[in-house]
Amino acid sequence: MQKISYISDGEKYTLTESEDLVVVRTKKNLSLYEAMTTTASKKELKKFCLLQTIDRADVYIIEVKPHFRDPLTIRDEARDIFKLEKKTINFAGRVFINAKTNEWVLYTENIFIKFTAAVPAADCRKLIHENGLKIKQKIKFSHNAWFVEMPKGSGIKVIKVCKDLFRKREVEYCEPELIWKTGKKKLRTPKIYHRQWHLKTTVIGRRRIRASAHVAKAHEFTQGKGATIAIIDDGIDIRHKEFNIPGKIKAPKDISYNTNDPLPKNRDDNHGTCCAGVACAAGINKVCGVAPLAKLIPIRCVSQLGSKDEAFAIIHAVDHGADVISCSWGPEDGDWWSTRDKRHGRRHPISALTSDAIKYAVTKGRKGKGCVVVFAAGNGNEIADPDRYISHPDVIAVAACNDREIKSVYSDYGRCIWVCFPSNDFEAKVFRHPAPLTCGIWTTDRLGIQGHRQKHLADCCNSFGGTSSACPGVAGVCALIISANPLLTNGDVKTILRLSADKIDPRRGRYDDNGHSIFYGYGRVNAAKAVELAINWK
Numbered sequence: 010m011q012k013i014s015y016i017s018d019g020e021k022y023t024l025t026e027s028e029d030l031v032v033v034r035t036k037k038n039l040s041l042y043e044a045m046t047t048t049a050s051k052k053e054l055k056k057f058c059l060l061q062t063i064d065r066a067d068v069y070i071i072e073v074k075p076h077f078r079d080p081l082t083i084r085d086e087a088r089d090i091f092k093l094e095k096k097t098i099n100f101a102g103r104v105f106i107n108a109k110t111n112e113w114v115l116y117t118e119n120i121f122i123k124f125t126a127a128v129p130a131a132d133c134r135k136l137i138h139e140n141g142l143k144i145k146q147k148i149k150f151s152h153n154a155w156f157v158e159m160p161k162g163s164g165i166k167v168i169k170v171c172k173d174l175f176r177k178r179e180v181e182y183c184e185p186e187l188i189w190k191t192g193k194k195k196l197r198t199p200k201i202y203h204r205q206w207h208l209k210t211t212v213i214g215r216r217r218i219r220a221s222a223h224v225a226k227a228h229e230f231t232q233g234k235g236a237t238i239a240i241i242d243d244g245i246d247i248r249h250k251e252f253n254i255p256g257k258i259k260a261p262k263d264i265s266y267n268t269n270d271p272l273p274k275n276r277d278d279n280h281g282t283c284c285a286g287v288a289c290a291a292g293i294n295k296v297c298g299v300a301p302l303a304k305l306i307p308i309r310c311v312s313q314l315g316s317k318d319e320a321f322a323i324i325h326a327v328d329h330g331a332d333v334i335s336c337s338w339g340p341e342d343g344d345w346w347s348t349r350d351k352r353h354g355r356r357h358p359i360s361a362l363t364s365d366a367i368k369y370a371v372t373k374g375r376k377g378k379g380c381v382v383v384f385a386a387g388n389g390n391e392i393a394d395p396d397r398y399i400s401h402p403d404v405i406a407v408a409a410c411n412d413r414e415i416k417s418v419y420s421d422y423g424r425c426i427w428v429c430f431p432s433n434d435f436e437a438k439v440f441r442h443p444a445p446l447t448c449g450i451w452t453t454d455r456l457g458i459q460g461h462r463q464k465h466l467a468d469c470c471n472s473f474g475g476t477s478s479a480c481p482g483v484a485g486v487c488a489l490i491i492s493a494n495p496l497l498t499n500g501d502v503k504t505i506l507r508l509s510a511d512k513i514d515p516r517r518g519r520y521d522d523n524g525h526s527i528f529y530g531y532g533r534v535n536a537a538k539a540v541e542l543a544i545n546w547k
Contacts, residue, residue, distance in 0.1 A: 199292025299485025433474025
């Protein structure tokens, strides 16, 4: 492998070429996945996981997945294929490693050069041009210093040019522009906490839980960057560390009181913060959302069902750039533990204004591609079809399944159910329903004494659940899908969820000839399959 060395500030640095890292710089502010326009490029990209993004420069550092035995060959083949994307990629180059610190270092085709004080400016310019360099900027704060660039495509030759110039007596210093991995300001990779069994296979209490929505694998391709989720609920505590970061919060609103303060106000306003954490907690403080890099529009709406405010909340989300709207609310549920006949369910109308607001979202949202509107199915263990919120034709209705990969005992069911998502559960001997293996879903909690949490959990909740938790889980997956392919319509997203879902509990699921179950819809969401399908969608 190639090694390079250079002198900076009187000290010699040695860099070694990495055999499994590639740096890609895209054009026109395209994401890495948008830049891959050919089948060959998309196929190669699947062999890598995203290591780091440098947003301001549209630079992506990717790493060959560890199970490949010959990472060097994969790296070189991928670079050659990526370079053919001339309309969308500026370059695909090597990455070097600092021999002392083992940190990655990127090189550019730019050079900092400073001449001795006695050299006239005209002579400096002449020497720059004679060496095939182009002046980008005269450095004002340092005498006789210049920022210059090599011809495009020069690549690693920049190191040799710097060495040759540094040997000239007129030159005080000459350094390549090298980009190092930053320290405290680096872009963190969101981290899934080990108790979040709904996101990945994990061990809780010495028991391995294998009932996730495969979100961790989806994160190898996208964490939701570029997508925006609106949570309409009883308030979201945006002071929480998982939300209180630059650029995370967008267009906050309290619809009921017509203010821009979405914080919980009443003692029992604890629901929305938990929902928001499931969807898009940033992965900073022991809670990772399904789409941790997605933006959040927090909308507080505590008005009664059917009021104009619920419609206005949806309109606010659409008009402020929401891609996905998550609604874990609706008509009152029945008692899930009751053994009475629930096959007829509870009929509940939806106001014409709210119905029109949903139609506006799916037709006018996302510049005509349509917002994705997700509703929780309900927790009454009853048929959901008569509920006109859940069975609205433009809504994705989400049921709940548990850590044993069966229906959560309380979850509503029916023909309107589209998919299910992991959530908590209860033991119900009257239904011969076994106890769950875990407490429930680990997510963010409202700050202070009002939240659900126990004292030792420090603003986290370990037992959130219901279809209220499943709904923002699916909303987060929809954000991952849109992040992977922003050109998708809301109908495309809905179809991708259907095609990629896992058929759990096949014996009791009663799947019909179309692959639909009244308990699970088309199955449990599989985020990894969904994102892969989105990337390759036609």
